[in-house]
Amino acid sequence: MRTAKWAVKGIVDDFTECDCCGRRRLKRTVALMPLDAEGSEDGTAEDVVYYGTSCAATVLGWTQGKVAAAASAAQADRDQRDDYARRTISIYAPVEFAPVRDRARVYYGRNPGHRATGVKASEEVARLLAEARATLADTTTGPPRPARVEDFHRYVIIFASDRRIHLVRRVPGDKERRLEQATAARRRAERRSRPRRRLRRRPHPRVEQQGMAGRSRLTPPHWSTLPAPASAGSRGSRRIARRHRP
Template sequence: MSIPKWTIKGVVEDFDTCGCCGRRGLKRTVALMPLDADGNEDGTAEDVAYYGTSCAATALGWRQGKVTDAARAAQVERNQRDDYARRMISTYAPLESAPVRDVARVYYSRNQHRRDMGVKASVEVAKLLAEARAILADTTTGPARPSRIEDFRRYIVILSSGGQIYLVRRVSEEETARREQAAAAQRRADEIRGSVLVVAALDSEAARTVAYADELTREWNAKAWQAARA
């Protein structure tokens, strides 16, 4: 069986011209990464070709519908990787300025089995952050995504009486609106006998992860937010 020359990386809306036939004005194109003779990816984002679905189908020897389904599935996988990366950065990036003992406490609290394996927390956190930043810097199917602490935004998190997240909402940039948000959140928390947290993260899902983390994680999260805006 012949080895395909391309693999689908996802769907792209930033390129509206087919790199094969030159057709313009496409709503979206399919990102194709070249493969080597062994079927492994052979290139970087600069080597990716952007084809319309019909040309992509011809290049792959597939039906057009199969190309569309595969491109959407690849994009879903890419989005999931991005979500993971944002959670890791929002949780661990603030710890880069923390003492080694605090890094260890946070990492092992989330990865107890790794302590038993003799894994060094500071090394693993550095690896996690490098991987997460590389994921968000990948421009295969779109521009690089925010990944710095300076890109964090604050989120109000309302917790139920049982400690479950009831609501996550981004904090307004405007001072008056911010005070009104805080007051409204506290009223709602009082109504459900819950509590209010304010955390910093790359998006609302990452804010959930930070909110559910231990107090030390949230302490360094707050310190990093303040330092980034000093």
């Protein structure tokens, strides 16, 4: 009889009954996927069995501590992939049905190296969203997780007049933060809507407006005294009156 081989997929809290010995009301079980002769996973989520840690250690030939450590590591990897899938959905789901130029702007903005490689942004966005939703729909270690962006991220899409996406902004989950965000947006809108006051330029105190012709002339002091040049001889100490004329 061939010894069954298994791959540890994670720790499950939703299944509290051991599929090996039938024990019930367990705090947790270990999800095991059967492997074929080559060591590859042989089956789907429906073929996964859920054993208690003692039964899992028996079929794997490990200690219970090693089984628990492997299950925890597998579950941490699963949680990390779920987080990446949710992040992917939160980025690309708002522009999934947007015009091609908006999808290209978002995708190439996050992957600038793909712009000159011939990769089509619309196809890549569809592929990434499909993979992310498949990851969250996997029931190997529990029920399917929410796969819609509105289930875990509220967002607002602002369109331009030509139906182009102008801005995608996330809405905070906390009520107080939402109120703060709304108040700040209202203040910005009020500042933009206020009429700008035109500043009146005051004429320079030394500039006078002349008659109806609208001319202006600089009015310096009528009389100023300047020292005579040194070559003036005996008159060097004498001050010369000089009149400025326009």
